[in-house]
Amino acid sequence: MGLNIDFENREALTITDFEFLSLFKKGNEKVYFRLIQEEKHIAKKIDCLLTLDDDLEYPLIQNIFKKYQKQGYGVYFVVNSGGQEKNSIKRINAHFIDMDFGKVPKIDNGELIKDSEGKIVYEYRNKEEIEEYKIVFLKKLENFKLIPNVIVETKNGFHVYWLLDLEKPQWLDVFTPLQEKLIEHFASFEKRHEHADPNVKELNRVLRIINYRHLKNPKDPFTIKCIYLNTDVKYTQEDIAAAIGYNIIELVSNTKCTEIKPVTVKAEINNLRKDSRRVYSSPILQYEDLIPFLKQQDLISYLGIDAKSNVNFKCIFHNDNNPSAVIKNSDGYYKYFCNSPACICHNDGKGMDIIDIVKIKENCDTSTAIRKLVEYFHIELEDSTWINEQSKKFETNMMLLSQLGERKDEFPNLNRIIRFGYPILMDILEIGKKNIINRFFSTNGESIFFFSNRYLAGKRNKSVVNINKYINLFCTLGLLNKISYKQVNQRLRAMAVQISKDNAQNGISFYTVPDYNKAFKSADERASIMLQYKFSIKGMSKKYLENCFGEEFANQIYLVNVKDSERSKNIRDAIESLILQQIKTYGYFTRDMIMNYKLKLDNHYIRCGVKEYEFRKVLPDIIQKYDLIYVKANNNINQKLGIDTKKYVLIQRSLLDE
Template sequence: MNLGINYENREALGITDFAFLSLFKKENEKVYFRLIQEEKHIAKNFDCLLTLDEELEYPLMQKVIQKYQRQGYGVYFVVNSGGQKTDSIKRVNAHFVDMDFGKVPKLINGELFKDSKGKIVYEYRNKEEIEEYKIAFLKKLENFKLIPNAIVETKNGFHVYWLLDPDKPESLDVFTPLQEKLIDYFSAFEERKEHADSSVKDINRVLRLINYKHLKNPKDPFTIKCIYLNTEIKYTQHDIASDIGCNIIELINDAKSLELKPAATRAKTSNLQKGNHKVHSTPVLQYEDLIPFLKQQDLISYLGIDAKSNANFKCIFHNDNNPSAVIKNGGGYYKYFCNSPTCICHNAGKGMDIIDIVKIRENCDTSTAIRELIECFHIKLKDSTWINKQNKRFENNIMLLSQLYERKDEFPNLNRIIRFGYPLLLDILEIGKKNIVNRFFNANGESIFFFSNRYLAAKRNKSVVNTNKYINLFCTLGLLNKIPYSHVNKNLRATAIQISKDNSQNGISFYTIPDYNEAFKTADERASIMLQYKFSIMGMSKKYLENCFGEEFANKIYHVNVKDTEKSKSIRDAIEVFILQQIKTYGYFTKDMVMDYKLKVDNHYIRRGAKEYEFRKVLPDVIQKYDLIYVKANKNINQKLGIDTKKYLLIQNNLLDE
């Protein structure tokens, strides 16, 4: 085939971003965008109807996108239809490959080169090298059986699309398997297989939108452009599979069998019984003495096996027809040896101590194995060195917090945003300081502690709702880290739950405190962003954080994911449209307008209470999405709008600048 592309002079076609999106979406269908701050990796999700009618949707979204572009955000869209998340996708619109010639893993003597921490080291190509690879790829593409529908040039490569026929049903389940085959196909023709990005296979994948800039390096922007377009033909997944040499039926069957495949089970050795060893007393140990103590425990007794020290027996870790195992005691330290090189515990003939055995039996890491043994031998562990270090951290943080106001010139935004929450944060630091246990109750080297938000609220005579908002504020700023239950030692969880029951307190949560010497700078930067987004403690919510820092960040702060109903979404969509209509008609919007309006959704009138609830949820999103501002009317605003009111108005931000 002849694509008709001038390889050396690839000019952008005169296609608008609206027309480009229309290749994938139906008229009046929602388009889902992801705007990503290229340098800071902050993501924001937006959506709008793909329509130009009355400038209520896409034209307004273009203004929002342009605003964020000026702030360094790259512009992406979800290629398939339905939503932002995997389980929300309802229709496959296209298959695609992302060719990236900008960087590849570094090879030395044909082997991947890794740094001292075991991370792959990458090589970055210059513009001239990337240009050579781009031209070479387009020439190879001429020989591909399936003519692409669109080729989009990015800074370091291309996005190549094959559009699916919307009138023919396609399989959601086969999308990722077929993507993988397509990527493998193009990898095989490249000098380096990494040129075809293997990660571009998820059904909710976002790709860059044309006519907007690639801004990872703000000093060297690149405008994403469509260089080839062919709308005369559409494909099926069968067409694509056939022309890359795979069977679509097999891919569908493989996808179904993968869903039915049970989760991997633990090793057979997890069924080993723990020995009925006797513990005559409760040893009290310093941490430095713990490991030697564990390795001195009699493995024969611990494993509960019928054997004698230094005498061979049948290995309990594999089907052993001839006695090939032995437990040796060397200088008071026990080790388990197996002479069979196929045995899981052969360990190159070095043998395994009690910690190694627990790691195999429980399929766990070293830290978890040691905690298991501490419980098994009823050890009371004293960890003076670690406890003292953590104690000093808390004391230092308390001192730094008390000096924060004196450093308001250095951290102006942080001082402004937590000034009313300062006493609450001080209480949290004191709770953490009093509850340092030992190094096994830590996360990332920091002591884990817990408290009930209700207890903390009562301590300060504050409402639980307000207390929760401040705790989430501290976590957002990075002054407090919320730890998921799954990351907490089970003994500590059990202790916390029991204390909670004893004190009739629900809602125990686990936390760690970072070093404030390092945290204050990041906290001030985040506070600056939050203030730009009109921060108030009453407006602190998951949606507000999504607007500030993106959905992924908000999910780390708000661990409980409240499921949204389709009805709630429909009501919020209707309120959003109503708000835009009022602003277009009158230049402003007040809450009374929607409360007094008979809002109808799916042929049902919405109750006032439901409107009130959904309006509070949609307001922060509408403000950010359409660059609006919610302010109390003053003489200047009334004069510009030709009204006379003291109510809060939702107006366009630029009205205040005029």
């Protein structure tokens, strides 16, 4: 076959990025984009409708792309359709490979070279070397059985696409295994298999959009270009599988999931004699003395088995025909040994202490095992050293917070963004200081405490919604850390639930607090970014944080995903469409336009109160998404728009720059 490409002089085809995306997406379909800061690896997610008969929305998104390109962001799109996440993909649009000749792992005598930290060392090729590999690859690609539909040239290689016939059946579950086989096929022809990126196999994979720049090295940018386009033929997954020597039926059958279960401990360990539990007096221990105390407890007595120290017996952790286990007492410390390498407690011959035994028995982590043993032996635990350290941290934090106003020159952004929330944060620190218990009620060494947002709202005479926004602000700045329920000690959770019931309060949440000596600097840096994105406490939302710091960061702050009704989403989509249409027609939009507009959805008119609520909710997202500005009209704006008003208008930010 012939690609009709001049291998040495690869010209960019005259195709727009809109036309490029339309190769993969249907008319009036939502497209999902990823903007990735090439040096810092910060990701931002955006979506918009890519309509073929209305160029209103996408040009605004193009302006956003250009803005972020200036900040070092690369522009990507999700090739398949449905969403940003794997489980949201509903349709496969293409199979593809990503050839990258820019770097490969360094090898010496057949072994990977690693640095002092155990990380793989890479060797980077120069432009001339990369160019040679590019030419050789394209010549090889000419011999492939299926003509590609699209070839996109990147700085260090190519993205090669085979578009699917969307009218033919396809299997979502086959996508990844077929990708793997396709990648393996092209890797087999390369000197280094790594040239065919093995990671380009997920359903939600993003690849670069043409006509935007590769900016990993801002001093040496490269404009991504389409060098080959053929839409005369579309393929099925069967076609692609057959071209690389596989039967699609085999791949379909191989996608059935095989559940891998953890090693099951022999039944005896879970059926130890109930009457073996001894009644202990309650020892009072400092935390530092706890672990040695536990390891000195008689394992034979604890397990309730008929055995003697240093005498072999049949292991209770596996089917043991010959006595292969022994409990040894060395200087007062007990350990369980099993000589069978197949046994779960063999542990490379190192043996298992009482904590290890509980971890196996209860299928839990070390911290949980220790807590269970504390309860079993009725230990009263004192932790004065740790408690004093935590108490001192809270006291220091409260002092630093009270002095923050005097350090405006050092932390100008933090002072500006937190000035109205200062009393609320001080209340939270006081709650945390009063609720230090012991090290078991901690995570990563930090004391966990809890409170009801409703309680805090009552104390400060504010709405719960307002309190929630401030708490999310503190967490965003890194001055407060939300802790998920999974990380919280079960007893502490039970305690919190009981207190919540007793006080008729809902919404108990768990937190830790960092050291403000270390946290203020990064908090000021985050505050600076938020101010650039027109921060206001009213506009504090998950979407706002996604715009500032990316979706992954926002998910860490908003641990609970609030479900939105389909009707609300449809109303906001209709409002967004109206706003864009009005800006296109008149150059601006005002709140009155939506209030006076008879918005109809599912043959029902939307009430003014609902329109007002949804407009306020969607406004911050639209401002961020399309780089708009909501500002009170002045003489300059009125003159440019040919209007006469003193109302707030929503306009393109570029209008003020003209």
